[in-house]
Amino acid sequence: MSVNAMASESSDVLVEIRDLVIGIQRTRKDRLLIVESANFDIRRAEILGLVGESGSGKTMVCRSLIGTLKRRSASIFAGTIKFDGMDLAKLEERQWRSVRGSRIGYVPQSALTGANPVMTVGKQLGEAIRRNRKRKEKDVRRRVMELLELVHIRRPEVVYDQYPHQLSGGMRQRVMIAAAITQDPDIVVADEPTTGLDVTVQAEIMKLLKEIRSELKMSVILVSHDLALIDEVCDRLVVMHAGTCVEVGSVSAVARTPLHPYTIALNRSRIDISTPGAPLITIKGNPPAVGEWPAGCRFSDRCDFVQQDCTVGRNPVLVEVRPNHWSACLHAERLGGTSE
Amino acid sequence: MSDALIEVRDVSVTFGSGSRAVRAVRQVSLHIEKGEAVGIVGESGSGKSTLARVLAGLQRPNSGEVRFAGESIYQRGKAYRGENRRLVQMVFQDPYGSLNPRITALSAVSEAVRVHGVGSRKDAIAKSLELLGRMGISERDAGKKPRQLSGGQRQRVSVARALSAQPSVLLADEPTSAIDQSAQAQLLNLFRGLLDGGLSIALVSHDLGVIRYLTQRVYVMKDGEFVESGLTVEVFDNPQQEYTKQLIASIPGRELHKALS
Numbered sequence: 001m002s003v004n005a006m007a008s009e010s011s012d013v014l015v016e017i018r019d020l021v022i023g024i025q026r027t028r029k030d031r032l033l034i035v036e037s038a039n040f041d042i043r044r045a046e047i048l049g050l051v052g053e054s055g056s057g058k059t060m061v062c063r064s065l066i067g068t069l070k071r072r073s074a075s076i077f078a079g080t081i082k083f084d085g086m087d088l089a090k091l092e093e094r095q096w097r098s099v100r101g102s103r104i105g106y107v108p109q110s111a112l113t114g115a116n117p118v119m120t121v122g123k124q125l126g127e128a129i130r131r132n133r134k135r136k137e138k139d140v141r142r143r144v145m146e147l148l149e150l151v152h153i154r155r156p157e158v159v160y161d162q163y164p165h166q167l168s169g170g171m172r173q174r175v176m177i178a179a180a181i182t183q184d185p186d187i188v189v190a191d192e193p194t195t196g197l198d199v200t201v202q203a204e205i206m207k208l209l210k211e212i213r214s215e216l217k218m219s220v221i222l223v224s225h226d227l228a229l230i231d232e233v234c235d236r237l238v239v240m241h242a243g244t245c246v247e248v249g250s251v252s253a254v255a256r257t258p259l260h261p262y263t264i265a266l267n268r269s270r271i272d273i274s275t276p277g278a279p280l281i282t283i284k285g286n287p288p289a290v291g292e293w294p295a296g297c298r299f300s301d302r303c304d305f306v307q308q309d310c311t312v313g314r315n316p317v318l319v320e321v322r323p324n325h326w327s328a329c330l331h332a333e334r335l336g337g338t339s340e
Numbered sequence: 341m342s343d344a345l346i347e348v349r350d351v352s353v354t355f356g357s358g359s360r361a362v363r364a365v366r367q368v369s370l371h372i373e374k375g376e377a378v379g380i381v382g383e384s385g386s387g388k389s390t391l392a393r394v395l396a397g398l399q400r401p402n403s404g405e406v407r408f409a410g411e412s413i414y415q416r417g418k419a420y421r422g423e424n425r426r427l428v429q430m431v432f433q434d435p436y437g438s439l440n441p442r443i444t445a446l447s448a449v450s451e452a453v454r455v456h457g458v459g460s461r462k463d464a465i466a467k468s469l470e471l472l473g474r475m476g477i478s479e480r481d482a483g484k485k486p487r488q489l490s491g492g493q494r495q496r497v498s499v500a501r502a503l504s505a506q507p508s509v510l511l512a513d514e515p516t517s518a519i520d521q522s523a524q525a526q527l528l529n530l531f532r533g534l535l536d537g538g539l540s541i542a543l544v545s546h547d548l549g550v551i552r553y554l555t556q557r558v559y560v561m562k563d564g565e566f567v568e569s570g571l572t573v574e575v576f577d578n579p580q581q582e583y584t585k586q587l588i589a590s591i592p593g594r595e596l597h598k599a600l601s
């Protein structure tokens with residue numbers, strides 16, 4: 001069964017991403033491909049985890065969902081992103097204005113770059129609230145305070161008048177989360193929203209995302225490098241490596257019976273806190289740079305299970321190896337159950 | 341602890357004044373020996389980054405003393421003069437804000453190598469590429485500017501830049517927060533090797549697994565103060581303060597770890 005069969009139980013599918021290709025047009029003839037085949041669904045009211053190697057294209061995929069690839073000089077070359085009768089891959093900037101923020105909220109990876117440095121927190125959030133509906137000044141202020149409290153900002157009345165650089169890293173992140181949900185979107189795309197937050201706040205924010213999911217019925221895409229965290233809060237998981245989705249499935253299936261060697265290798269590099277100081281296992285070699293991918297499977301030259309047919313031909317695509325569990329490994333069948 | 345390589349005594353930092361004053365760091369003392377790694381943990385806004393900046397000489401405390409190799413770092417109003425400027429390096433929490441947007445990763449690192457006077461331009465480039473490579477940044481990615489790099493790539497570039505000066509103290513503010521688990525393992529293995537070679541590290545991290553793995557001692561910070569400190573193993577296995585207990589209880593996957601071990 002191929003990726004096209006993914007949407008079999010499509011009633012609860014909110015966004016359908018198919019064969020998405022993202023890259024940079026460097027000259028008229030020269031294209032640099034960054035993401036080559038992103039294929040996955042976002043279901044209604046689910047928390048979907050997006051994990052993978054640093055530089056594998058997670059942020060690019062997130063940006064394609066809110067139409068801000070251009071700010072990274074990138075664009076969509078092929079593929080579709082179906083959402084509520086629209087194809088986001090083909091949306092004009094003018095049309096994006098009624099989707100970005102109001103239908104799809106975004107928490108950027110770097111809170112410092114996401115925030116406007118010369119505007120106070122209160123002003124920024126207030127403006128986001130007013131963007132869609134006219135509201136009384138007093139109501140806007142009350143709503144901003146509510147949001148700041150919702151994301152557990154202490155002394156919100158002080159923070160209201162502060163500029164982003166006056167906040168600690170974690171406070172800035174929380175302000176960005178507040179900004180993403182101001183307009184009650186259908187989906188919140190959160191690119192490493194708790195990176196650099198202490199674990200208690202992180203736990204609170206995860207609780208918050210779960211509430212957003214179950215009470216406000218929003219879907220959440222959560223990019224994170226923290227596999228334990230993903231395990232705790234996500235329903236399903238997409239694993240990316242070198243510009244491709246290499247594995248998609250329920251969190252428990254991917255964690256317990258991974259069907260791609262990259263996922264297996266990633267799990268092995270986990271810190272074992274019972275033996276502090278012992279050398280950690282890493283994936284051998286370095287991640288290939290964009291455009292320097294090997295022939296065949298892009299993980300083949302670092303893979304422990306590599307076979308002859310892995311190093312030739314095209315990059316393998318996702319196949320449904322088990323019900324609702326896809327892998328792009330040609331030998332996925334044989335890996336089944338190699339978890340530790 | 342007079343033989344500490346770097347230390348702060350009774351340091352306080354206050355931002356703003358009047359009713360809006362934020363007492364970010366309050367009467368804090370800390371020391372790091374040669375070859376030692378200490379961890380600084382605590383909730384968001386508790387003053388960890390501010391304290392790291394104090395150690396780096398980038399934030400002058402309102403009161404208290406900062407000493408490096410037995411001497412106050414402030415002389416004639418300036419922090420870390422001469423050679424000492426190279427010996428204490430910092431990795432910032434936000435790698436985007438701390439990298440020059442106009443120059444490539446390779447230039448940023450090789451510039452640092454050259455400023456600190458290591459050989460010819462060619463040698464500096466070779467050395468920088470080697471360092472970036474050990475950090476998992478390929479030659480091709482080394483030729484990119486910050487805007488063209490992913491979050492985790494930027495973070496590793498800023499670590500490489502700090503290490504290229506061959507410091508004796510590294511102040512690392514969340515250096516592994518944005519990278520994948522395998523890259524994190526790679527970086528921690530590198531840190532471990534450097535510690536064996538005599539580097540001292542102050543590691544600010546929200547990831548208690550990383551703190552537990554790398555550091556010998558840990559300071560737990562809350563509202564600008566240390567509420568608990570001691571050997572990392574002891575603090576983790578037998579926390580005394582309510583706050584520390586909470587902190588440890590909220591490590592994700594702890595249940596999973598327990599179940600597996």
Ligand SMILES: Nc1ncnc2c1ncn2[C@@H]1O[C@H](COP(=O)(O)OP(=O)(O)OP(=O)(O)O)[C@@H](O)[C@H]1O
Nearest residue numbers: 034054055056057058059060488489490491492493
């Ligand atoms: N303007 C550009 N020119 C060339 N390469 C680029 C450009 N922008 C991004 N890239 C490359 O595209 C790849 C994907 O970047 P992206 O930010 O999506 O990675 P990521 O998966 O989010 O990584 P991280 O986990 O580190 O945030 C990276 O390898 C990056 O170096």
Ligand SMILES: Nc1ncnc2c1ncn2[C@@H]1O[C@H](COP(=O)(O)OP(=O)(O)OP(=O)(O)O)[C@@H](O)[C@H]1O
Nearest residue numbers: 166167168169170355364384385386387388389390
């Ligand atoms: N330049 C500044 N002006 C005003 N207040 C500041 C400034 N820098 C930091 N603060 C305040 O000092 C306090 C401590 O901030 P700091 O960045 O040291 O916290 P942190 O422990 O590093 O937090 P995080 O884990 O979120 O990074 C916060 O309340 C912050 O708002």
Ligand SMILES: [Mg+2]
Nearest residue numbers: 059109490491
């Ligand atoms: Mg990213």
Ligand SMILES: [Mg+2]
Nearest residue numbers: 169388389433
């Ligand atoms: Mg900080």
